Amino acid sequence: MADAALQGGQFMTTVKAATRARVLDRLRLGDLVFRYLTRGAAIAVLVLLGGVILSLLIGALPAIRKFGFGFLISQKWNPVTDEFGGLPAIYGTLVTSFIAMLIAMPVGLMIAFFLTELCPTWLRRPIGIAIELLAGIPSIIYGIWGLFTFAPFLQHTLQPFLIGTLGNVPGIGALFAGPPFGIGMLTAGLILAIMVLPFVSSISRDVFESVPIVLKEAAYGIGCTTWEVMRHVVLPHARSGVIGGVMLALGRALGETMAVTFVIGNAPSISASLFAPGTTISAVIANEFTEAVSPLYTSSLITLGLILFVISFIVLAAARYLLTRVQRRIG
Amino acid sequence: MSDAALASTTFPGGAGRGRYAARRRRDIMATGFAYAATLFGLGWLVLILGSLLWNGVSGLSLSVFTEMTPPPAAAGGLLNPIVGSLIMTVLALVIGTPIGMLAGTYMAEYGRYERLSSTVRFINDILLSAPSIVIGLFIYEVVVAPMGHFSALAGGLALAVLVIPVVVRTTEDMLVLVPNALREAAASIGLPRSLTITRICYRAVRAGMMTGVLLAIARISGETAPLLFTSLNNQFWNASLNAPTASLPVVIFLFALSPYKEWQSLAWTGALILTLTVLGLSIAARALLASKRDG
Numbered sequence: 001m002a003d004a005a006l007q008g009g010q011f012m013t014t015v016k017a018a019t020r021a022r023v024l025d026r027l028r029l030g031d032l033v034f035r036y037l038t039r040g041a042a043i044a045v046l047v048l049l050g051g052v053i054l055s056l057l058i059g060a061l062p063a064i065r066k067f068g069f070g071f072l073i074s075q076k077w078n079p080v081t082d083e084f085g086g087l088p089a090i091y092g093t094l095v096t097s098f099i100a101m102l103i104a105m106p107v108g109l110m111i112a113f114f115l116t117e118l119c120p121t122w123l124r125r126p127i128g129i130a131i132e133l134l135a136g137i138p139s140i141i142y143g144i145w146g147l148f149t150f151a152p153f154l155q156h157t158l159q160p161f162l163i164g165t166l167g168n169v170p171g172i173g174a175l176f177a178g179p180p181f182g183i184g185m186l187t188a189g190l191i192l193a194i195m196v197l198p199f200v201s202s203i204s205r206d207v208f209e210s211v212p213i214v215l216k217e218a219a220y221g222i223g224c225t226t227w228e229v230m231r232h233v234v235l236p237h238a239r240s241g242v243i244g245g246v247m248l249a250l251g252r253a254l255g256e257t258m259a260v261t262f263v264i265g266n267a268p269s270i271s272a273s274l275f276a277p278g279t280t281i282s283a284v285i286a287n288e289f290t291e292a293v294s295p296l297y298t299s300s301l302i303t304l305g306l307i308l309f310v311i312s313f314i315v316l317a318a319a320r321y322l323l324t325r326v327q328r329r330i331g
Numbered sequence: 332m333s334d335a336a337l338a339s340t341t342f343p344g345g346a347g348r349g350r351y352a353a354r355r356r357r358d359i360m361a362t363g364f365a366y367a368a369t370l371f372g373l374g375w376l377v378l379i380l381g382s383l384l385w386n387g388v389s390g391l392s393l394s395v396f397t398e399m400t401p402p403p404a405a406a407g408g409l410l411n412p413i414v415g416s417l418i419m420t421v422l423a424l425v426i427g428t429p430i431g432m433l434a435g436t437y438m439a440e441y442g443r444y445e446r447l448s449s450t451v452r453f454i455n456d457i458l459l460s461a462p463s464i465v466i467g468l469f470i471y472e473v474v475v476a477p478m479g480h481f482s483a484l485a486g487g488l489a490l491a492v493l494v495i496p497v498v499v500r501t502t503e504d505m506l507v508l509v510p511n512a513l514r515e516a517a518a519s520i521g522l523p524r525s526l527t528i529t530r531i532c533y534r535a536v537r538a539g540m541m542t543g544v545l546l547a548i549a550r551i552s553g554e555t556a557p558l559l560f561t562s563l564n565n566q567f568w569n570a571s572l573n574a575p576t577a578s579l580p581v582v583i584f585l586f587a588l589s590p591y592k593e594w595q596s597l598a599w600t601g602a603l604i605l606t607l608t609v610l611g612l613s614i615a616a617r618a619l620l621a622s623k624r625d626g
Contacts, residue, residue, distance in 0.1 A: 027523045034525035035441060041433030042442070042451045045499060048492065049454050052465065055472040110368035118365055129617065131372050136613040137379060138553025140580045141606050144587045144598060149382045194375045201372065225358035248460060255462025257556035258584065282464045282556065289468075289560050305468045309461070316457045324453075 056309060059302035062295060071303060077268035079292070084300035086307060088268045092185065092278040093308065096260065097253040099189025099274070100196055104253075105246055107193075108200025113230050115201070116208040128205065135198035143262030146191045147183070151263055154190075155182030159275055178273040181265065186274040188264045192256055196249035203245030207238040207326060241326040247319030254312045257282035281308040380606070387603030390596045395604075400566055400582060404591050409601050411568050412577040415483065416552060418570070419562060419578060422487030423551055427494030428544060434495070435502025440528050443507070452503070459496040466492045467557035475561055483569075483576035486562025490551040497550055501543025505536035538619055545616035549609045555580035579605055 063071065063084065074085020111131060115124055159180030167176040211234050219229045235242070265277020266287055281304045292298040394408045401407025434455075438448040470489040475481055509532050517527040533540070563575040564585060579601055586598035 027526075031523045031525045034528070035437075038433045038437035038441060039447075041430050042437040042447060044430055045434050045451050045455050045458070045495065048495070049458060051473070052461075052469045055469050056465070059468070059472050107368045107371060110365040111372050113361075114365040114369045118362055119369075127369065127373070129614075130376055131369075133610055133613070134372065134376055136549060136610055137606060138555070138580065138609055140553065140555045140583055141379065141383065141602050144583065144602050145379050145382055147587065148386070148595075149378075197372055197375075225354055227358040227361035228354070230361070251460050255460075255464065257462070257464045258580075262587070282462060285464055285468065286556055286559055289471075290563065302468055302472070305465050309465045312460075312462055313457060316460050317453075320453055320456050 052309070056302060056306040060299060060306045063299035063303040066296060067300075071300070072307075075270060079288075079294070079297050082294055082296050084296070086281075086300075086304050088270050089279050089281045089284045089304055090307060091270050092188075092264065093254055093280040093282070093311075095185055095274075095278070096189045096192055096264070096280055097250060099186065100192035100253045101246065101250055103190065103193035104197045104200050104249060108197050108245075108249070109204055109242065111197070111201040112204035112208055115205045116234075117226055117230060128202065132198045132202055134194065135196075135202075139195065139256060139258040142191050142195055142259035146187065146259060146263040150191065151182035151187050154187055155180045159186075163275075174272040175274050178271075178275050180275055181277060183263045183265045183277060184273075184275045185264065185278045188260045188278075188280070189274075191259050191263060192253045195256060195259060196253050199249035199252060200245050203248065203323070204238070204242050207241030207245070208234055210241075210326075211237045240322045244319045244322030244326060247315050247322065251312045251316040251319060254315065255282060255308060257286050261286045281305070383599070383603045383606055386596075386599040387601075390600035391603065395597075395600055399568060400577065400586075400597075401593060402566075403589070404593055406593060407597070409579065409582065409597060409604070411565065412579045412582040412601070413604075415562070415565070415569070415576040416579040418572070419483055419487045419490055419558070419576065420548060420552055422483070422572070423490030423494050424544065424548065426488065427491035427547070428498050430491075431495040431498025431543075431547075432502050432540070435499045436506065436528060438499070439503045439506035440524075440532065451499075455496045455499050458492075459500060462556075463493060463554055464556035464559075467560055470557065470561045481561060481563035481575040482573050483562050484572045486558045486576060486578065487572070489557035489561045490554060493551050493554060493557065494547045497547040498540075498543050501546065502536075502540060505539030505543070506532055508539075509535045538622075542616045542620045545612050545619070549612035549616065552612070553580060553605060553609050555584055559584075 067074065067084065071084065071086050072090070073087055074083075075087050076083045076085045077088065078084070115128055119127060159182070162176045163178075163180060167173050215233050215237065216229055219233045224232070260280050261283040264279055264283050266279050266283060267277040268279050268284070269276075270278070285301050285305055289298070289301050292301055394406075396408060396413065397410055398406075398408030399411050400409060434451065438451060442448045467489055470485050470492070474485040474488055478485070513531055513535060514527055517531045518524075522530070558578050558581050562578055562581070564581050565575045565577045569576055583598045583601045583605065586594035586601070589595065
């Protein structure tokens, strides 16, 4: 009888062992599945980028075959005769982004200077957040505001002023010639400048704050003014981070669509004057893609998209490279 | 490096008071410019919000939320674009959040120091700032063109592509902050790795992940460009995922550029609603993160 009980006990332990093994197996399997699931998702991010590039390439193929490298330098944009060239759009994209950076870079740096050196501590957070909110406003809002409020304002104030003054200066006068339309390259550039300002200022602020305080104190200690500390100690120390921030802002400006579409004027032409309506890659795509009837038309627009993607990829990759190096130094 | 910087600085030597006054002047000018730059930046925020309120508030009424978009030159509301935007946002979150979370989990938990993680981090950061209109073209090529028509599904997918990088980034950043002692404690009581992550780490970073999702919603609810040729627009009520669908940003775009006064004023009202939503979300996300950090 005791023997039987013993046997029963042994039976129970074998059952327990079997359950335990089953549970362990299930856990092990779950572990494996979860690991590969997360790995798969990580790889999916890479595939996503590959897919974007591949699909654009395939879509662009007919236009590339037809026009070749001539697409990059041709100014023709004629849907009726199926002749397309990307130069006006590429030119517009580069010029508007250039204007934007010309303004956003110094202003953004000065805001970062203010936030790190001049601003009372209790005001730093609220002002910093308020500036960053500029980046949170959807681009369509910049568009509608730019078209109905900002462009008429420019048409009646800044533009006549510039035409009257800089327009008469030989050499650069051509940039500021012609009637003030309100909308045009300059307006688009200015709105882009406001939109990317927060990227320059908040990244610069973060890098400025990473400058060792001892360095600044040493400079103050030998009698430097606030500006001299900024110019000769903080800026050289933060240089690559600032350049990274500026590149990131440039990447944003290049691809910005809706705000620009509203105020650029959408004319596929190149003119010397900054007041003239022009177009950008993103604006052409936004305006014409759903109307493109011929396959070559669609393909030309996708080619423009591919060019935009390649340009902004290079700019963003450079920005990332610089910023990662800075982060490694800080961290 | 600081040596070089200091050496290049000119210090008042024998030159006397004139030199010092010049340095003071330059300092005052530079700080003055810094104040002006900050006012310039804040000024735009005030101007834009002010002009939105000025133009948008008058059109704000209950009918905006209960009536369909009107035909030209008639009164109406924004019900169908608001619902369309909600549908596509939810769709994008349902698709994008799990993928983003899992990818971020891999980068922080399994392969923190692997080549794969640093590559994904690099690519992800580029996707984060990639031109959204190009994402629209991508979804057009792989979804709309094969299906043969525009749909809410395509719009949601395009937005999902924008959600993924935001969620990957915040998930990774948050998980990296989880102290290793928590993971070791879990391992010491025999918890498998996957359960450690889902039961321990995810709970520790819940607030951070919510922030990421809120930021993602803020990002996509204002996006117009990727919807233009994926979900297109629809003047009528539509709850099917398989048909063209109106969205708030696209309707604002079309109505603002139309010649009709009624449409333009609806566009302003829509713009006001959209901006308040997006700014509210991004402030909420910040507050959530700040409260977590202090607590």
